[in-house]
Amino acid sequence: MEYSAEHIEVLSDLEAVRKRPGMYIGGIGIRGLHHLLWEVVDNSIDEALAGFCSKIKVILHDDGSASVEDNGRGIPTEMHSLGKSALEIVMTKLHAGGKFSKKAYRVSGGLHGVGVSVVNALSEWMEVYVKRDGKIYFQRFERGISKTSLEIVGESGETGTIVRFKPDEEIFETTEFRYDIVAHRLKELAYLTKGVTIELIDERKNKREVFHSERGIMDYIKSLNRGKQKFHDPIYFHERVDDNEIEVAVQFTNSDHEVVLAYANNIHNDEGGTHVVGFRAGLTRALNEYGRKFIKKYTPLSGLDIREGLTAIISVKLPEPQFEGQTKTKLSNSEIRKAVESVVYRRVLEWLEENPDSANRIIEKCQTTRKAREAAKKARELVKRKSEVATLPGKLADCSSRDSSERELFIVEGESAGGSAKQARDRRFQAILPIRGKIINVEKAGLMKVLRNEEVKAIISAVGAGMGKEFDVNRIRYGKVIIMTDADVDGAHIRTLLLTFFYRYMKPLIEYGHLYIAQPPLYRVRKGKKTYYVYSDAELEDLLSRIGNAEVQRYKGLGEMNPEQLWETTMNPQNRILMKVTVEDASMAEELITILMGEDVEDRRNFIMEHSAEVKNLDV
Numbered sequence: 001m002e003y004s005a006e007h008i009e010v011l012s013d014l015e016a017v018r019k020r021p022g023m024y025i026g027g028i029g030i031r032g033l034h035h036l037l038w039e040v041v042d043n044s045i046d047e048a049l050a051g052f053c054s055k056i057k058v059i060l061h062d063d064g065s066a067s068v069e070d071n072g073r074g075i076p077t078e079m080h081s082l083g084k085s086a087l088e089i090v091m092t093k094l095h096a097g098g099k100f101s102k103k104a105y106r107v108s109g110g111l112h113g114v115g116v117s118v119v120n121a122l123s124e125w126m127e128v129y130v131k132r133d134g135k136i137y138f139q140r141f142e143r144g145i146s147k148t149s150l151e152i153v154g155e156s157g158e159t160g161t162i163v164r165f166k167p168d169e170e171i172f173e174t175t176e177f178r179y180d181i182v183a184h185r186l187k188e189l190a191y192l193t194k195g196v197t198i199e200l201i202d203e204r205k206n207k208r209e210v211f212h213s214e215r216g217i218m219d220y221i222k223s224l225n226r227g228k229q230k231f232h233d234p235i236y237f238h239e240r241v242d243d244n245e246i247e248v249a250v251q252f253t254n255s256d257h258e259v260v261l262a263y264a265n266n267i268h269n270d271e272g273g274t275h276v277v278g279f280r281a282g283l284t285r286a287l288n289e290y291g292r293k294f295i296k297k298y299t300p301l302s303g304l305d306i307r308e309g310l311t312a313i314i315s316v317k318l319p320e321p322q323f324e325g326q327t328k329t330k331l332s333n334s335e336i337r338k339a340v341e342s343v344v345y346r347r348v349l350e351w352l353e354e355n356p357d358s359a360n361r362i363i364e365k366c367q368t369t370r371k372a373r374e375a376a377k378k379a380r381e382l383v384k385r386k387s388e389v390a391t392l393p394g395k396l397a398d399c400s401s402r403d404s405s406e407r408e409l410f411i412v413e414g415e416s417a418g419g420s421a422k423q424a425r426d427r428r429f430q431a432i433l434p435i436r437g438k439i440i441n442v443e444k445a446g447l448m449k450v451l452r453n454e455e456v457k458a459i460i461s462a463v464g465a466g467m468g469k470e471f472d473v474n475r476i477r478y479g480k481v482i483i484m485t486d487a488d489v490d491g492a493h494i495r496t497l498l499l500t501f502f503y504r505y506m507k508p509l510i511e512y513g514h515l516y517i518a519q520p521p522l523y524r525v526r527k528g529k530k531t532y533y534v535y536s537d538a539e540l541e542d543l544l545s546r547i548g549n550a551e552v553q554r555y556k557g558l559g560e561m562n563p564e565q566l567w568e569t570t571m572n573p574q575n576r577i578l579m580k581v582t583v584e585d586a587s588m589a590e591e592l593i594t595i596l597m598g599e600d601v602e603d604r605r606n607f608i609m610e611h612s613a614e615v616k617n618l619d620v
């Protein structure tokens with residue numbers, strides 16, 4: 001055999017894998033052993049996902065080897081550099097697989113996505129048959145080293161690949177494949193790859209099973225819920241968002257527990273991850289939106305209320321999955337959370353509106369869970385409350401009305417504007433909470449840090465309904481919470497921060513329409529004895545074209561108005577313009593903040609350049 005640089009590289013790769021197998025397949029126990037098989041099966045699954053393979057046959061042989069046969073295109077066999085075939089490179093070079101894949105990403109792929117050369121290195125022997133171009137090719141390897149060259153051993157009109165390997169007893173603690181483990185995974189893969197037929201044959205035990213699903217995870221959820229009482233037919237959808245695919249099946253049952261199975265690129269995410277977080281948020285939001293729209297006196301549900309009896313399968317495909325956690329099976333890609341949340345929200349809401357009977361049954365069931373949960377919580381709180389005295393923030397100028405639906409809380413930026421607002425307000429129903437203005441440097445500091453603990457605490461205790469998971473929209477002390485900031489860039493900035501805070505920590509306040517933005521005028525226009533207050537540039541242009549030359553004063557801040565003007569233009573319910581904040585507004589603000597606070601300076605700069613108009617006028 002010739003002695004080349006490439007030869008040396010293959011040998012050192014082999015050595016590396018055999019020295020530290022755990023680094024590549026997670027261990028040398030039963031899990032690592034099966035990992036070899038998953039790696040080989042995943043290659044065939046990839047071929048199926050690419051649309052070229054409909055049948056996969058897995059055989060657990062008498063001699064302790066396993067083989068995987070597919071009817072795909074066959075591993076490419078053409079010659080490459082230095083007299084090596086593509087096949088040989090795939091089989092012997094670490095991470096060579098991706099080079100031959102024309103797809104942007106490998107959808108399936110073992111936990112470590114290590115490639116079949118690792119399996120080869122950890123096998124006593126491996127034999128590969130490829131049917132392609134009318135021929136049958138064959139090559140044999142031992143402990144990763146080729147023992148024959150790629151030979152033509154026959155003819156065939158078909159295409160496909162057979163990879164057969166015997167795990168090396170020198171490496172593994174156990175080399176006996178377990179039928180139950182293999183069957184379970186192949187069944188799962190058949191559900192996740194609809195249309196493909198996967199046959200499992202165990203020659204050692206004369207056992208055989210065939211797995212096939214035409215409707216994918218829709219069939220999967222049916223089998224999971226067999227024997228349970230179902231509230232409705234499964235909700236199912238499959239969408240592509242940018243480079244991601246999102247496929248979801250959901251069904252509520254009378255069971256008292258929850259089954260949520262999550263997959264990223266066909267890898268089961270035992271510890272969940274960002275796709276599961278997005279799923280829960282979207283589902284909760286959809287149910288609440290439906291309830292708010294169609295059910296009288298609706299009380300919002302929290303994520304906790306919709307768990308009992310929930311069965312769901314979430315399967316996402318994404319270009320570069322990242323995993324973390326104890327067993328490295330928790331998906332951590334942040335972009336997928338939003339994508340899943342918005343698809344789930346939209347599609348589930350659509351389904352609820354089309355299936356009102358089912359929708360009402362589901363919500364009723366969840367409301368029962370909520371009531372039980374709240375009763376338990378109240379009981380706990382009664383004990384706790386006695387030791388706590390609710391204190392309102394010192395800066396708050398509260399109002400006197402006891403009817404929370406008519407009470408209004410103005411959150412005002414800056415001491416001087418706060419002072420004007422206190423003089424201007426109707427103290428019967430309007431409360432003022434001044435907060436520190438000019439909070440600009442959001443770089444890298446967290447939201448809470450930026451808003452400073454004191455400001456956050458003051459807002460939370462003034463609103464009076466807790467925050468986060470504990471937030472209870474029924475306990476809010478004001479029917480309207482109104483953000484009142486200057487009509488300039490800094491004002492827009494603090495407004496964005498506040499919106500993000502409410503979106504993250506008091507979302508129901510927005511969902512139930514209690515959050516508003518005050519619109520102070522941009523200009524005062526005087527013509528003769530008449531005074532006009534103008535709220536936008538377009539309006540100014542319009543007005544001037546009607547009344548002709550006039551005296552125009554631009555308001556830069558709330559502080560420039562005297563209390564009477566502030567009352568007339570911005571606070572008096574008769575004249576003022578309030579913008580009700582929608583979840584979409586707030587989520588846009590959050591996106592903005594995420595980027596503004598993000599690590600990526602380049603991203604941030606680009607974003608600000610592109611969106612400078614929105615940054616200034618987020619609420620219009």
Ligand code: 0RA
Binds near residue numbers: 072073074076161
């Ligand atoms: C890369 C390119 C092509 C096929 C495959 C990989 C392939 C790999 C495996 C591994 C097991 N079964 C497989 N089936 C296909 C396609 C090359 C072409 O024909 O254009």
